[in-house]
Structure formats: structure tokens, C-alpha cells
Amino acid sequence: MRIVVTYKWTCDPEESTVRADGTVDWSRAKPGLSTYDPVAIELARRLADEADAELIGLTAGGKGVGAPIATKTALSRGLDRVVVIEDDSLREAGRSELAAVLAAAVRQIGDVTLVITGDSSVDVAAKMVPTVLAGELGWPAVAEVTAVAGQAGALRVERAIPGGAQVLEISGPVVLAASADAAVPHVPGMKELLAAGKKPVDLLALSALKVTPRNAAMTVTGRSRPERKARKGQLIDTADPAAAAAELVAALREVGAL
């Protein structure tokens, strides 16, 4: 059984700053594994150990995703090997384009029956790639997965739904998006860090992949920020709680917040 887990090497927006003109300065942000990807890798590793499967990390992006620090960081989390598509044309790739590249890579790897992704990426958080990837592969997609067990072609998946949990028996290949709290990722030990440097890294050329061509182009033509309003700084210091609450509601209605 081969399990692929996708991961993203990217910067955390928390480390970026916004310039006065509204543009984002990423220069001080250090790239790393997207926050929820270690959760997906942990979930995938446990299943791979249980099912005696090979666990392959897969990533695609611009220059830097194939750097040794990036691959070693991913491998140290418990992957058996990684497959990397590093191409600067992917730096600004949209979600659907990225998903198409990942799907082509999954087909190229071959004999893959399960793809696990993180909940969302830390920088974009669109939550689209798992479902678009599944669509490209012609597989079902299941999100908010909290547990998975079983073997290829016979998986038992638990997912969170509003108000409870759902259990699914899945008999074919599938894309699972791990819930952000599906597992507590283990911190790699020092020996795992050293071993990561010796694990295989397969670089795939984008030009060699059979990527389904896009039949529509999207270009961002504008961005705007909401108008910043000056703080009113209005103080409600009425002693009686009921009267103070009424005053607060009236003030919020006056400014259109309620």
C-alpha cells in the first residue's frame, strides 16, 4: 500500500508585517512546514505503520520547496521519502492549478490508494486543494477526518460533523483532509533529524508531468482593504447593569453594528 501525504513549505503570515501601503512584507518570515501538515503526517504515519504501507510526502511549489532544509524538515516528521516538484512557475499558482500538479504527481508515483492532506495551509487557508485534488483524480474526498484505520481498499474513517462524529467505510482510493486536531504531532527526536538527511528525495520536473491543462485563466486585478474607521472611544459607565446594557445596544444600533 502506498500512502501519499501532501505538505506545503511556506511562510507563516504571523511572521510577516503589513507595510503602510497595505502590501505584505515577507522578508523576515522564515519558511517552514505549514502548521497543520505535521498533523496530517502524524495521522498518515500511524496508518502506514498499522498497514505496513510506504508513506510518501508530496509537495509542489516555487524555488525553495526542494531545498535540503525543506525536505529534511518534512522527512524528519516520519515520511519514508518525499517527492518534490520545484518550479518557479508554481510560486503564484492558484489552488486548482496546484491540485492539478499534485494529481499528476500522484498518478506518476503510481499504486497510490490514499492521499492525506492537512486541514488547510497556514498562508492561504482556502481549504480547496483536497477536494479539487480528489476531483482531478476522480476520487471521493472526505474532510474533517479525525481518525483513519484499515488497509488499502478497506478504510474506516471517522470525521467530525456539526454536533457529533460520522464513521465511514471506504472501499476505494480516496483523498482525506485531516482535521486540525486529528492528532498531536510527535516532535522528532535528534536521531530522527539525523536520519532525515539520509532518506530519499525524488525531484520531478513539472514539464515531465501530465498535468490536466487549465481551460480558464484567473488573474488578480485588484485588491482593497476595508476602510478603517476611527475608534469612537465611547465609555458606558452607567452603574445599573440593565441600563448599561440598553445603552450599549442603542449605541451599537446607532453605528449599524447591530
Added chain:
Amino acid sequence: MDFELTDEQDLVRSTVREFAAAELAPIAGEIDRDHRFPHETLPKLAELNLMGMPYPDKLGGAGMDYVSYVIAVEEISRACASTGIILSAHTSLATWPVYKFGTQAQHDKYLTDMASGHRLGAFALTEPAAGTDAGAGTATAVPSGDEYILNGSKIFITNAPYADVYIVFAKTDQERGARGMSAFIVEKGTPGFTVGEAEHKLGIRGSSTPPIYFADCRIPQSALLGEEGSGFKIAMQTLDGGRIGVAAQALGIAQAALDASIAYAKERVQFGKPIATLQAIQWMIADMATEVDAARLLVYRAASCVDKNVPYSTEGAMAKLFASETATRVAGKAIQIHGGYGYTESYPVERNYRDAKITELYEGTSEVQRMVIARSSLR
């Protein structure tokens, strides 16, 4: 000259930082307030191969370079200085002399367990009347048949209540002064060996530091570490490396204080704007950042000397001297930046301040470091 860390060193930093944030930072304040030794942390450190990082894999260690080790001590100490010294004393002071001077039998019996973190070590040199003047110790180890009989007391022994293996220094020949000192490996529970009550300290309160006592404590001849009479040399060489670990601890404390100060200065509003916009605060932050970076370069340079197997006594002394005094200065400025809040337990900088001071004292006071550096400079 390349000032960049390797990928592995970068990965060590981010990984240990992740661990420290999840497991050490949440309890750092509590173990300090309660003077509590963090028993629950040691197995976690061992599981991540952090207890014997610089020792070969085949001997139970992680087989990593010394720069990676000091980075780990720095990141651990940044979250919890008490845990930093528990680790550093075990790895640098207790495990190293067994690794360097132990026989094959001693390696088999102790080293793998110590390097893998399954047995905790302690280093017992200091005595009530012999601190900086370590050679004036009066603890004795009198040969008796195929044993030695230990008598005497040691103070300020980090890890003592919970250690399994103790490196103890005692005079086998009292006539020869420091040259009559020998080193021994003593196991917990040996009859005649007791551990006293832990000191209540200004800082690093999660680290336990009691006296230990030997009263006609019989140990086998095989407990001798190195040659008879080489104990003082073993102690000094061990401290040469150990002070790089303390320098890394000081660096971690200083970085924590600086990080807290930057965060506070950005949030605290006075006169209608964050105090980070005030030049007085900016200059303090600038000085703190510069000193911490300079300390880091000295600490990493000393560790790099260990990796290159070149002499590091002077470099280690410089690192320890500068990093420890930087930690005290930076932690003091951190409280200044925090104002009245910095004086309360609501913010961590008061703990940084209390933790910092010991780094100027143990494993050779700043005065001792100056002696080492002067001797080297004036040769």
C-alpha cells in the same frame, strides 16, 4: 567564514523550540514557584535523544555536533532555565568525564544509560570551604583493600536528589594538594552516601541543589575514574566544556528576556502610543539585541572549537563570561522596560532576572573566567 547554521542545526533549533514551547514553557513558572524538580520532563528529553546529544550513537547518544547541543540547551533554557541546567549538568558535567576518562567496563556499565538519558548524572566537586579554590577540597578517598572509603561532604550538587550516577572528587593523597585529588563514579544508594535537603535559591528553583555526604562510604576500586591523582585535571577539563553549556543556558535566558521585552514594548501604550516608539526604549532594545547576538556568536564559536577538536578553554571562558553577564544585564533591562509589571510574577522577566545570576557563578565564577582569559592573553 560562514556564519550560517547547517540544515541540521537549523532543524535542531526549530524542533527543540517546538518541544520547549509545548512541554517546558507551560510548567516553567509553576516549577519555579513550587521549587519543584520536573520529573515528568526527563523521560521526554530522553525520548528525543536530548540527554546525550554529543555522544556517539553506538554509545547511547545522538551523535550530534556540539553546536547542535548548545543550540538545544539555549532553546530549552529560553523556555525553562531550570531544565536547561538539569540537562547541561547531566550531559556536560556528569556524562562527559565517564565518556572521556572511563574504562571500557565503566562505559559498559554507565555510559550508554547516561547518554541515552535512562540514568541521570550529577557532578560533585564543590565543598563548603572549597568553591573557586576547588583544589582545597577535604573530602577523602582512602584505599582499603580492593575498595576506597569515602568521607566528606559536597554542596550545591545539581540533580543530586534524583541522580543515579555521581562523579565525586576526593583526595587519595592529602599531602599533594590538588594533585592528590582523584575522581570516582559513585552510585545512588551506596551505603554511607546520603543526600541532604535542597537549597532554597534565588533562581533556577526547578533544579534541585542539595549537599551530599559521605560517611565511611565504601566503593569498589573499579569506581576510580582515570588515574589516581588525576582528579583535579579531570575536573578542570570537564568544567572547560561544562561552561559552554552554562553559556548556552545564559544565552537562552537572555533571549527569553529580550523576546518578552520586544513583545511588551509593542503592546504597552503610554502617552497615546506604544512604548516601542520611544527612543529610550528603542535604544535599550538595540543594546540588548546586540549583546545577545554577540553572546550567541561567542557561544557558538566555543562549541565549534569542540567540534573541530581544537583547544577551547579560552573560548569557553569568554563565552561563559560574556553570555552570563549579558543575561544579567539584559534581564535587568527587561524588567526596566516592563516597569512595575516586570516586578510581578505576572510576567516572566522577573524569573529570567533571578535565573540569570547563577550563570555568573557556577561552573567557574566570572572572576575565574577572567583568570583563564588573562592567563591565555598574557602568555
